[in-house]
Amino acid sequence: MKRTIPLLITGLAGIVLVLSYFFPFSEGWGEEAAIWFDVLASVAFVLGGGNLLKIHLQKVSDRRAGWGYSVITLLAFAITLVVGLSKWGVHPSEQFPAYAWSGSYREIGSPFWWLYEYAFKPLTATMFAMLAFYVASAAFRAFRAKNTEAILLLGTAFIILLGRTAAGPALTSWLPDSLAGLKIENLTVTIMKVANTAGNRAIMIGIALGIASTSLKVLLGVDRSHLGGGEG
Amino acid sequence: MIERLKTLDRRWIFLLVFLSVSLPILFEAQFPETPTALARSTFDAIESLPSGSKILLSYDYDPASEGELGPMATAFAYHCAAKGHKLYFMALWPVGSQMIDDTIANVIRADFPQMEYGRDYVNLGFKSGNEGVIKVVVTDFRQLYTTDAFGTDIDDIPMCQGVTSVQDMDLVINVSAGYPGTKEWVQYAVTAYPDQIKLVGGCTGVQAPLLYPYIPDQLPGLLGAIKGAAEYEKLVVDHYHLEDNPKYHEGLRRMGPQLVAHLLMILLIIAGNVVYFAEKRGGGQ
Numbered sequence: 001m002k003r004t005i006p007l008l009i010t011g012l013a014g015i016v017l018v019l020s021y022f023f024p025f026s027e028g029w030g031e032e033a034a035i036w037f038d039v040l041a042s043v044a045f046v047l048g049g050g051n052l053l054k055i056h057l058q059k060v061s062d063r064r065a066g067w068g069y070s071v072i073t074l075l076a077f078a079i080t081l082v083v084g085l086s087k088w089g090v091h092p093s094e095q096f097p098a099y100a101w102s103g104s105y106r107e108i109g110s111p112f113w114w115l116y117e118y119a120f121k122p123l124t125a126t127m128f129a130m131l132a133f134y135v136a137s138a139a140f141r142a143f144r145a146k147n148t149e150a151i152l153l154l155g156t157a158f159i160i161l162l163g164r165t166a167a168g169p170a171l172t173s174w175l176p177d178s179l180a181g182l183k184i185e186n187l188t189v190t191i192m193k194v195a196n197t198a199g200n201r202a203i204m205i206g207i208a209l210g211i212a213s214t215s216l217k218v219l220l221g222v223d224r225s226h227l228g229g230g231e232g
Numbered sequence: 233m234i235e236r237l238k239t240l241d242r243r244w245i246f247l248l249v250f251l252s253v254s255l256p257i258l259f260e261a262q263f264p265e266t267p268t269a270l271a272r273s274t275f276d277a278i279e280s281l282p283s284g285s286k287i288l289l290s291y292d293y294d295p296a297s298e299g300e301l302g303p304m305a306t307a308f309a310y311h312c313a314a315k316g317h318k319l320y321f322m323a324l325w326p327v328g329s330q331m332i333d334d335t336i337a338n339v340i341r342a343d344f345p346q347m348e349y350g351r352d353y354v355n356l357g358f359k360s361g362n363e364g365v366i367k368v369v370v371t372d373f374r375q376l377y378t379t380d381a382f383g384t385d386i387d388d389i390p391m392c393q394g395v396t397s398v399q400d401m402d403l404v405i406n407v408s409a410g411y412p413g414t415k416e417w418v419q420y421a422v423t424a425y426p427d428q429i430k431l432v433g434g435c436t437g438v439q440a441p442l443l444y445p446y447i448p449d450q451l452p453g454l455l456g457a458i459k460g461a462a463e464y465e466k467l468v469v470d471h472y473h474l475e476d477n478p479k480y481h482e483g484l485r486r487m488g489p490q491l492v493a494h495l496l497m498i499l500l501i502i503a504g505n506v507v508y509f510a511e512k513r514g515g516g517q
Contacts, residue, residue, distance in 0.1 A: 034364050035375055038360065044360075132249055136246075166263030197447075200441060204445060
């Protein structure tokens, strides 16, 4: 039962979605399945929170390596959740002044807004910005012209790197109009439009065929990996 | 020299990256931008619509990619507002709501105080479900959006009356940092209703190559990263005479650090290869 019911739900929802794409009479069924999916996606946030608690509480309780980070994660999670759900420091909205919780949880100046503005925002931006440092270090240490393919990749990288800035047009502005195609900004466009598009289309078609065959296996219950391990 | 490069501490590289980004910011280095065909077609898609057209703006990004996408989100909102379009904001990313708040505060409330909430623009907020949300709203908006982001009944919002689905929008603009984003909008909205839904977008640099296969039929306009934003800004600034408003030059300003950082990257790759070939010649690897 533990495996049969999820298999039936998967198969039914999948078949309904496929049918709804091809047959107008079943369009509403597909919409219904999509709404159920959205409801489940919202519930998944609760499951995700529960899972986060379980994993990190276990790590803290077992005093595993790095358990201190888990304490920080749990504290950050708990504080954000309490502050956000309780709408701490939020004023009632002008529309419903009689209801204490009617204000927006994102109200400027509220503790939740403060957490977002001064903790979440700079931390995520910093994490992303640090990529530039690691990419530069990797470019120096790993990007070697070892063979023909690597040389082609290097040449393309140089053209794109220059073409995506004002340096590219400045470097080749002296070229006559008859050789306009060789100007770096035009070469960049050609690489993106021709080589990149052709390669990506081939990959996308391959992936689509793979997804179609895998989906069919999932719908027919042949592939049950999405149900996780264990016997039902 | 080669020996020093061989054993170069990576902290020197980090310092060079820091300088290459910070110096152009400090000295406010700006370079000219020439809009490409893609930036022009994005601009034209908004400009060619008659005033009062309905535009759905889906802000599917977060503060991590604000550096790349913030300027184009600002420019999109300005362009639509200046043209007199009706703006419907939504988000498929949880913190997309905050990105919408920022844009509304910095662009609409600051530069278009005459625009009225509910009549000229509305914030529909975030909905969970990724592409599932797109799949539903392309046929029935009200199945998911019964209220706006502040809990107001959607039927009480004047500009939402008569809007039944995304097909009623004259244009969809998506600012995308990944999944779900422009790719999902193409696959689940434009592909399903090619005659009814028109989409233009802006995305991060790593996403742009993956979206090129959809150009021009499914995606007539695309702004790739800060370069695309700068080109689009240039068109908006020139057309609406915003030369003196620094808020709408952010993309152009951020191209300065990008230029120097890209040049540094090229120099580092060349230096790395010089070391590699010197080692090879010296009987190394």
